[in-house]
Structure formats: C-alpha cells, structure tokens
Amino acid sequence: MNNTLIEALSVTVLGMLVVFLVLIILMYVLEAMKLFAPKADKKNNEIIENKDEESKASAGKEAVPEQEITSQVSTDGINEQNDSELIAVLSAVIAAALNTQSYNFVIKSYKRLPSRGSAWSRMVK
C-alpha cells in the first residue's frame, strides 16, 4: 500500500511537471512566433497575386471567346461597387454559355454597352 502511494505521489508530481514543462516550452515557441507576424500580410497578397497570374496564363486559349461574350453582356444599372459579385455572375453566365467550368477562363475586363434598340424596345425587355 505504501509503495503504491509513493508511486502515485511521484506520478502526480512528475505528471504535473511534464505538463507544465511542455506547455511552457510551447508558450515560448508561441512568443517566438510573433516574429512572423508583421510580414505575414504582405506574403499573403503575393500568394494571391501569383495565383491570379498562373490562372491567367493557363486560360490563354479560352480568353478570346470569353471576351466576345462579355462584350455582349449588358451591365446596365449595376453599381460598380458590386464588382466581385458581378464578376461571379458573369463568369457563371459565360461558363454556362461555353459549356465549360468557370476556372477555365479569366474575366479580364467588362464594359457596359450602349443599348442597341430604341427606348421602346428596352422597356419591352
């Protein structure tokens, strides 16, 4: 019984020590990680930019029909602030029209076209 008690006591002390030791080491490691903090955002932006460029390069072939189609899409009355939403909608439309996936092309630009018909036909639409 005495032996068990001594064993249990030593495990208790040792266990607490190990838990504290490991977590204290982790604490210092985490403190050290702060060094990575300031650079981080810049790096993120770089990654995103690179990705854009890569996808543009891979989209080379498809870029031509995409431009043709976008040129037909009328964007009358859409607020410029909703750019990303608008581009999402446009790419979905193009993907459907070309029967492909939206990652196969990149929308480089879009332009609002003047209406072709008369004021009457616009109203009818």
Added chain:
Amino acid sequence: MDFLNFMTQGMVNFIDKTGLAIIFSKSGNPLNLAMIAIACVLLYLAIVKQFEPLLLAPIAFGMLLANLPGAGIFHAEFFTHTDIDYGLVLQKGGLLDILYLGVKLGIYPPLIFLGIGAMTDFGPLIANPKSILLGAAAQLGVFITFLGATLLGFTVKEACSIGIIGGADGPTAIYVTRLLAPHLLPAIAIAAYSYMALIPLIQPPIMKLLTTKKERSVVMDQLREVSKRERIIFPIVVTIVVGLFVPDAVPLVGTLMLGNLFRECGVVERLSKTAQNELMNIITIFLGVTVGATATAGTFLTWSTIKIVVLGLVAFCISTAGGVLFGKVMYKFSGGKVNPLIGSAGVSAVPMAARVSQKVGQQENPTNYLLMHAMGPNVAGVIGSAVAAGVFIAMYSDKTQQAASIIQKIFNLG
C-alpha cells in the same frame, strides 16, 4: 393432431426466444431491465435536457441496444480478456462488435480530434501565449484525482483513467481508458460527457468562491490580430514540440493539429469541411453507440461506477479550481491585468468552459467580454489534457506489446 403439436412446439420455441423469457431464464440477467431504465433516463437527459445530446443520445441508445437480451448485437465477453481474439470478433461479432474495434484499437478518439482541430480557432491562444499556462494548471484535477483514486483502492491504471475525467475531454478520456482500464470504459465515458454537459452548473460556484469581486470585474486588453502565417505555423510547431517531448500524446495532439492545419492553410478547404462535418459526425455515431453498448449490467451496475462518478466530479472541481487559482497568480504578476475567471476555462470542454467564464464575468460587469480571452486557456486545455494523457500512457501502457500481438494475430488469421 400432428399439426397442433407442431404449432404448440413452435409457440414454445418462439416464447423461449423472446427477450422477456431470456431475462427471467437461468442464463438471463434481470438487471438488464435496470440498464434499459438507465438508458431511458439518459435519453431523457439528452433529448429533453439537452445534455451533450450529440454524444449522450447515441451512448444511451447503444446502452439500450446492448441490454436487450438475446439481440446479440454486442458481445462484451469478446473484449473482457486482455488477450482479445480478433478473429472471433470478425467471424462471430455483431454490428456493434465490429464498430467497437474502432474504440478498442484507439481509432475513433484521434479522428474526433481531427474534427475538433478543424473546428477550433487557436487564434486567441497565439495572440496571448501566456494563457497556455492556465491550460496546464487546469490539469491539476487530473493528477490529484489520480492520487485519490489510488488511495480509494483502484489500481494505478484504473486511477489514470478516472483522473483523466478531470481534463473534461471525452475523446482523451476514452483513449486513455481503452488502453489502461477497458473494463471501466462505459462508466468513465458517461461520467466525462455528463460532467461536460454540467459545466455551467459545476463551475460558477467554484469560480465565485475563489475570486474576489474586484478580480472578477477586471477588463482585459483587446487581443492582437493574428496573421495567417502564424496560424499556419502553429499546428506544425505544436506537433513537433509535443511529439518530441511526449510521443504518446502524438495520436491525439497530432490529429488535432492536422485538423487545424486543414482549417488554416486555406488550400484544402474540402478536407477541412469533411473533417469537421461528415467524418466527425460518422465517428461520433460509431463512438457513441459502441461506448454505450459496453455498458452492460455486469460491468456498469457496480460500486466502482458510483465511485467513478463521484471521483469524476471531484476531478472536475479540482481542475476548475486549479485553473482559477493559477489565474489569480497571473492576476498578481500581471499587476491586475488578467481576470482570474478565464482560468476555469483551462479545462478543455470547448467552448462551454469559455462561455461560463464570459457569463460569470458579465454578472460582475455587464460590459466585460471575456469570451475570446477565455478561449486561449480553453484550447490550451485540450493540448494540456492530451499531454497529461500522454504521460499516463507512457508510464503505464504496455501498448507496444499489445500492438505487436495484434499484428501477429492479424497475420495468423490469413
């Protein structure tokens, strides 16, 4: 006449095979009815009182299934020997026997940790690394209860499994118990999950008792922003550090951090979603039902179950107190900048424990928002209890031999 005889015989055979007949036959155990009643109470707690329903509901139903006599859905006797015949389990086992292998071989708890990792935001901990110490202090209950359980006559291995309830971490408790004291698994799992559900009742009185009004109303400084790069490096670094010091904690901490890396790295969103939703849910069902199924009358209706339930509560209270007391130390050393209430969140029940800190803090000062500050010790508690589990396993497990014998058996099967 033959026809009548045949019919009577058929009826008798059928009646003999009904559950009711089996219960009251020589081989039956009327205590199964008591277990069915307990299962129904647990179902009530899970559904009406919403005590950890995601786990308690499957656990309770597993208990119900396993205690229906004659159903043969789970054979506890397959797993009672230290030397399990895995061939027999595969050939003769019912559904739950096969699923139980995931518990027995320690597969489910790490997979649950994968999901928890993918769901957990370690940002508050990275922003305030000192809060990790509270996660360590809240393991006090684990070791003190271990000591208490040994004094009460449990074997050292059983005491390890009972103590780990104080870590307030279900999967960790299951992981340790299945290695060190498999026969206590149902009692420990049910105690651990019930107390996790009772955190909002258990913790506040202890927190209030140990702190002064002034300490409770401390408003902490806002946490700094954590960059994406730090979030990505964090899981990798933690795995390396913990792995080098306590290799036995790697299955738990490693999968926890893998899940977190999935979440933070931003390039495997699909894996992250699967880990935190589908995979987690599937494993929760398997784990809950099979752990419940191990609660048969013979193993559950014993004095040790009652002792475990009491000791589990003690473990929980001491862990809470350990965290709060260390919070007070940090309050002193920081010149009153740390609110000791966040210490109680060092027990790892995420995010309930942190919510309790928030709630108790707001009772003193309604404009005080401690939640994010408490999340730091809270997630540190997960790492802390996994390390504590690793310590126990390193000291008392003969798993290397066990693993070797399992491999040998699998080869013998072929």
